[in-house]
Amino acid sequence: MTVEITSRPESASSSLVAPASLVGCAVLWGSMVPFTHQLVQAYDPVFVSLLRYVFGVGAILIMVLVLERGRLVPPGLPWWRIVKLGTFGIAGFAVCFSFGFTFADPVTAAVLMSAGPVIYAILARILYRAPLERGLGLAIALVVAGGVAVVLGRPQGAALSFRGGELLYLVSSTLWAWYSMRAQEWLGPYRLGQLRLSALTAGVGGVVLVGVFLLVQAAGLTYGATTMTAPADWAKVAWIGVTGAAFSVVLWNIGVSRIGAPVASLYGNLSGVFGVLFAAALGADWTWVQVMGGLLVLGGVVQMQARRLKR
Numbered sequence: 001m002t003v004e005i006t007s008r009p010e011s012a013s014s015s016l017v018a019p020a021s022l023v024g025c026a027v028l029w030g031s032m033v034p035f036t037h038q039l040v041q042a043y044d045p046v047f048v049s050l051l052r053y054v055f056g057v058g059a060i061l062i063m064v065l066v067l068e069r070g071r072l073v074p075p076g077l078p079w080w081r082i083v084k085l086g087t088f089g090i091a092g093f094a095v096c097f098s099f100g101f102t103f104a105d106p107v108t109a110a111v112l113m114s115a116g117p118v119i120y121a122i123l124a125r126i127l128y129r130a131p132l133e134r135g136l137g138l139a140i141a142l143v144v145a146g147g148v149a150v151v152l153g154r155p156q157g158a159a160l161s162f163r164g165g166e167l168l169y170l171v172s173s174t175l176w177a178w179y180s181m182r183a184q185e186w187l188g189p190y191r192l193g194q195l196r197l198s199a200l201t202a203g204v205g206g207v208v209l210v211g212v213f214l215l216v217q218a219a220g221l222t223y224g225a226t227t228m229t230a231p232a233d234w235a236k237v238a239w240i241g242v243t244g245a246a247f248s249v250v251l252w253n254i255g256v257s258r259i260g261a262p263v264a265s266l267y268g269n270l271s272g273v274f275g276v277l278f279a280a281a282l283g284a285d286w287t288w289v290q291v292m293g294g295l296l297v298l299g300g301v302v303q304m305q306a307r308r309l310k311r
Contacts, residue, residue: 019305022255022267028248030274035236036244037101042233044224045098050213051228051237053094053206056245060199063250068195077200081186086204089179094205094245095212096172102223103165112169114147114272119170120177120265127181130262135307139266142300147269149293150276180261183253194253202249266301273297 039048064072117140124130179201187197216222228234256264273294280286 018255018258018264019267019301021251021258022264023270025248025251025255026267026270027274028243028251029268029271031278032240032244032248033271033275034278035240036098039233039236039240040098040101040224042224043228044216044222044226045102046095046209046213046216047222047224047226048237049091049094049098050206050209052241053090053202053209053245055238055241056249057199057203057206059242059246060195060202060250063246064196064199068193072196073200074190074192074196077190077192078186081182082200083204085179085183085186085201086206087208088175089183090202090205091208091212093172093175093179094209096168096175099223100165100168100172104169111148111151112166113173114144114151114269116173116177116268117143117262117265119173120180120262123174123177124181124260124262127178133260133263135304136262139263139300139304142296142303143266143269146293146296146298146300147272149296150272150290151293153287153289153293177261177265180252180256180264184257184261188257194257195250198246198250198253202245263304266304269297270301 036048061072121132121136121140183197183201187200192200217226228237252264255267276286276290276294
């Protein structure tokens with residue numbers, strides 16, 4: 001079976017559903033970054049990932065029960081594929097991303113994360129031999145350049161260094177790109193709906209994270225506290241869980257299902273821009289270099305969307 005990972009025909013009235021979903025996803029991702037950074041400095045990264053998905057899976061299950069009809073788990077699903085998606089695409093991504101936060105230079109890691117659209121384009125070429133959609137090359141160049149400018153233009157300066165954890169960021173980006181493409185290819189024909197698809201894969205990922213955490217703890221390989229008592233920290237975990245592991249994943253899958261993962265990845269770089277906006281709203285300094293970088297990212301996204309609307 002093959003899957004078209006670049007686009008699918010849409011009516012004019014529905015063409016804005018994907019951009020709206022992906023922009024909403026980027027806003028939520030941008031809001032959770034500072035909280036995640038604070039938590040992994042004080043607690044074990046796997047422990048933080050586990051708690052995040054406890055809240056996230058719970059929120060998705062509630063949404064499924066309230067908003068969708070039918071059995072929670074329909075019969076005849078390809079469970080081996082769901083297990084692979086949850087294990088590598090959800091749990092693997094979460095662990096690599098959290099350890100990247102802990103052991104990477106934040107500036108270098110952020111620059112590498114800005115190259116996410118390149119990873120999506122390469123992976124699409126490898127998995128599906130897919131050519132670049134018209135205009136995607138220009139959009140990737142603008143989005144990556146803008147993302148790098150947002151990072152390097154920080155008021156406090158930004159010197160690149162390498163601590164080893166940066167490689168985990170690349171691995172996490174690759175795993176998420178793989179999940180984004182394979183989830184639609186493998187589960188799309190079963191007409192689950194993106195909410196139920198997200199619930200199943202995130203649920204498996206949460207179970208795997210429990211096992212990983214127990215193994216890490218038994219082996220004495222934890223890198224931080226594994227108990228949490230401060231109400232403020234619980235509030236941060238709840239926020240990154242409900243937004244980052246629930247709402248944003250559903251919005252992301254909706255967007256990918258409509259316009260394909262390579263184009264959707266352009267919107268992912270907006271999360272860095274929104275992160276700067278959130279920080280500025282809280283009183284942090286900003287620079288005009290960051291503003292120009294944000295405009296480059298926005299320009300790449302807008303020109304790609306304009307091409308799609310014309311078609």
